[in-house]
Amino acid sequence: MRVLLRPDGEVSVATELLPYGKAIQSIELPERLGSGFLFAASALGRTALWRAESFHGPLTPVGELDFESERIVAGFDRIYVQARRTGEWAALDVQTGRARDRGTLPPSPSYGAMAFADPWFGAVEVPVRGLLATFDAGASWHELGLVGTNVTAAEGRLLVSTAERTYGVEPDGRVHPLPSGSEVADGRAAPSARVRRGGPLGPLPLAVAVLRGYPDSETTAVVAARGALARVRLTDGRVLALRERVLPPTAECSGIPLGRGFGFVCAEPGGRTEIYAFERPLALRRVHAFEEPRFVSASGNGGLVVRGPCGQRAPAAPARYCIRTPQGRWFEVPMPSGAGTERVVALADGRAAVLFPPGRGRPGKLALVDAIGTVSTVPLTISARDEALRALVSEGFWMDGFVQNDAGLLSGWAVGRGAFTGIRIALDGAVTSGPLQHGIEDALISGERALVLGPSGIAEQSSDGGFSWSDADLPATVELDRGRGERITTPGEQGCSAVGCAFLGWLRIGWNGAESPRPLAMAKRPNPTALPQPGGGRWTLSCTPTGVASRPALPLVARRGAPTGVTAHAHAPWLPLLEVPAPTIGRDxxxxxxxxxxxxxxxxxxxxxxxxxxxxxxxxxxxxxxxxxxxxxxxxxxxxxxxxxxxxxxxxxxxxxxxxxxxxxxxxxxxxxxxxxxxxxxxxxxxxxxxxxxxxxxxxxxxxxxxxxxxxxxxxxxxxxxxxxxxxxxxxxxxxxxx
Known part of the structure; x- marks a missing residue:
């Protein structure tokens, strides 16, 4: 997968995938070779080549070589590809993929490192004579008196690494040592500085939208962060609209469904908790505020549950829940005795549901409370596919964050001993569960959505509260080892929302469904490139029997009365495998x-x-x-x-x-x-x-x-x-x- 991350945080993803090989290489082609980029994928003893006008542009097949490449160099008028196993170099026309001769390289039985700084200036390492330089596109070659371990081109000059130090070779022929500790003292071109400017949403707006935003269309999401309110395009992370200084800059906000639309819950570190409703085109309206940190849970239907009373200040030991119905009405529900295990959901009909999970001999119950305090209670009745699920639902921990789904059922998750399952509770107290899943420590859960990385690095996803699971499309290099490689986001920022998921340094936009986008297409395979043979002839083989033969296979004797029940397994003889007889067992x-x-x-x-x-x-x-x-x-x-x-x-x-x-x-x-x-x-x-x-x-x-x-x-x-x-x-x- 080719991903281009621009300094402003915009992300561009190519529409084609390169084959997954053990080595993927890319070089930027100079103007003399048509500009653009060349990509190479090496695997199984072959190297496939493509070119593109930009790093993430459409791929054009170039050719396929019958060896794995060690390095690729842009020459004066052709590219050179070195074979990993033999060290031999092959020359190709980068436009047609056809094999070419080695051009103006100096005559030599073999070549080592090579680099070309411009259409006239280059250097090649050859046996005995060492490093040769040309200043006239190969018409003549001159010894530099250096035996280099590596040579590269950088900013119009050549950099030569030797065992002692690094030298610079200028286009006018001057050779001078580079000071140790300089950017190019290791003989490689100085890497381009990574510019990650901190815009209003930080260096990567798309990551902020995934972690804390809420979708307002199929292709955009609204996010409140760093005091700004912005609309971000999900295809590339571009900020389409922005309003700054809308919120306190230290407030951390999360998108939630609110009423008939959506809004944000914003909290300042150790300070106020505020709830805002989004208003088009790009504005926020404050709905409620609390003077201290509060636990706020979205019920999935536009309603909210706030731990503590509805007043701006809560007592030291809050004994109530504050409910905001999807219709916008506020009321309080007393917190029952034994508080802490109950799970509260604002219902679409204006009531509140208080779940008391089963456990420690308690069967569990469901209380329905209306705005005037009328309470009706029903016991929970659990039906499960097997005893393992029944035990998990009956004795496991019911996580915070229960919601009411589109069917009117309460939906949440039960966890125990590394396993977990989705559960649904009807308003009559009937409890059902989804299939048993393992690896809760590698699960990201948000409402009814969940993404799980299994022990083998394969992801599964659910968007219906864990009742159905499907494979989730992931890059081939996603691994549970969070320390490998450099990815788009920092590995510590993980989570899911209605926009998607951020995990292991990757961003995943959207949730697969009936209208999921088509997967990225695999790049068209190039045609094989016929390389000129170095000489010699073909191998001629002749075969002669040696007379060596295996022993004859033993006869397959039919069984006598193969058992129909497990209680009578004494049968003889067992069948052999070719010439080797079966093991012998006793009559008992x-x-x-x-x-x-x-x-x-x-x-x-x-x-x-x-x-x-x-x-x-x-x-x-x-x-x-x-x-x-x-x-x-x-x-x-x-x-x-x-x-x-x-x-x-x-x-x-x-x-x-x-x-x-x-x-x-x-x-x-x-x-x-x-x-x-x-x-x-x-x-x-x-x-x-x-x-x-x-x-x-x-x-x-x-x-x-x-x-x-x-x-x-x-x-x-x-x-x-x-x-x-x-x-x-x-x-x-x-x-x-x-x-």
Missing amino acids: SVGLDTGTEAELVQLRAYLWAPRHAPLGRQGTFLVRAADRFQVQSGVWSTTPSASPWPDLDQAAEAFGYEGAGASSWRLALDPSGRGGVLAVSYRGTTDLYIVEENRPIRAIGNAPRQGIGSLTSAVRLGPVWHAATNKNPGTFRFFPFET
Whole structure:
């Protein structure tokens, strides 16, 4: 993703994505090469090149090289690309992408660093002679007497780094050492200063709009910050309208739905709390003020709940709630005994709802209070999909910030032991809950909206109070490690609003829905560039059989009476895997086996335990697989390992013996063929295991819970296994697993 952040805080995002490679490079092209920018993406032994008239402009394919690039240099009339593995340089026409000869470079069997300061002046490092400079576009080359480790162009001159110090080479041929500690003493061009002017909304108005604003159209949001009121365009962060000195400069304001429109709650540090209504075109009208800090909660329907009485000053121990109805009427609700756990919501019909969550043996109740103090109470009745959800709703912590949704239901969140769920309460006391979610510590919640980064860095979002979840589009480089890289916002500023979310240094505008904007298009892949061959001929291969062969495969003997129930698993014989017989178990043992001999990757899994013994403590799990590129000793085996299934009933479902649904086993092998990642799917879930030759089987865990999709391939790099998965069409992700 290409993002351009201007000094005034305006953000421009390109409409095309570059392929995600292990190296993305960009250089600004000089006027002699047509100006603009050149982009390169290197991965899987290839480098794709595009050019654009501006940094975030439309991409034009240039070419694709059959090597990964180490560096790209703008020459006199062509670009030079260096191969990472061999160090060889290739020359290309930047407009057509066609291969060219090396132009006016000095004759040499190889080249090192090179740089070109203008259409006439440049330098190239060659063996033996060292650094050569030209002042006539390559018509002649002159030794500089320097052996450089790096050479770059900066402001019309060349900078040469040696082992001792850095030298400047001027267009008139003068060579002089640069003082140590100067901006360019490291041999690189001085970086351009980052100008982040603090405008009325700070250096990044878009971030302020996301964190504290409120949308007033599909493309704009209104924000009150630093004493100013502004309308910000959400596509690029441009300030379209501005009024300064509308509020005290120290007031921190947050946008809220208020009445039929919206407004702001503003608080001064340790001081007043004020509520404003927005009035078009760009003005604020004060609705209420309190002389001290107050807790203010928006009810989602235009109503407000304020902790404390409606007067400007509250007693030391406030014993009331102040309610502002969506119609604009104010009244007070007495704070019940045991205050602190109740959750209060202003209702659309002008009443207030006071929720008393269940817990510690209390069933919970809902009290409805009108403006004259009439109270009606109903008990809470909880219905949940399973016992885990019921326990979370009954015993968990009900968070502040309950709202009333469009269906008239009270909507909020219950949290407990790292898990959480959305809950809805009807006015008759009926409580329902959404699906169980994990990772509350990585969740951003605002009213009914929530964004959750799972343990694998994949985000899910909900805009209906946690009753339905969908994948959230994120940049590929978003990680839970908040210290990596430089992002648009500071990592400490996080939160969600009706405008979007700010998290991990990124800004996400809007919430995906039925009318979500189309995803960014992937840049068109360039055509391969045919490079001239350095010489020599093609390889000619001839193949001769060696006579090495594997042992014959053992016959597949039909089972005798495969069991129909889990209580009679004694059956013999088990099936072998190719030429390797099945393990032998005693007559007093029961066991299961399954295999994938009909698939490309062949495996057979075995599970057994003494009859009537607990499988989880005394069961043995063994996996054998075939390395299809090994002629002899192609079948390898893990060591006997502990059973990951606690009982025979669950294991029988995983092995496909029971009628609860089909199971599937898929092994993604490492290129060595002697280990891999095993996915076992049954009962709508998938468990992952690391299996290796002569090593115990190691369980990774439940794949969907970790945001891991369908397993496609795996590789071990040192002590870490990496698995590639597809969760949705077009989504390709890697996950590391420590061994």
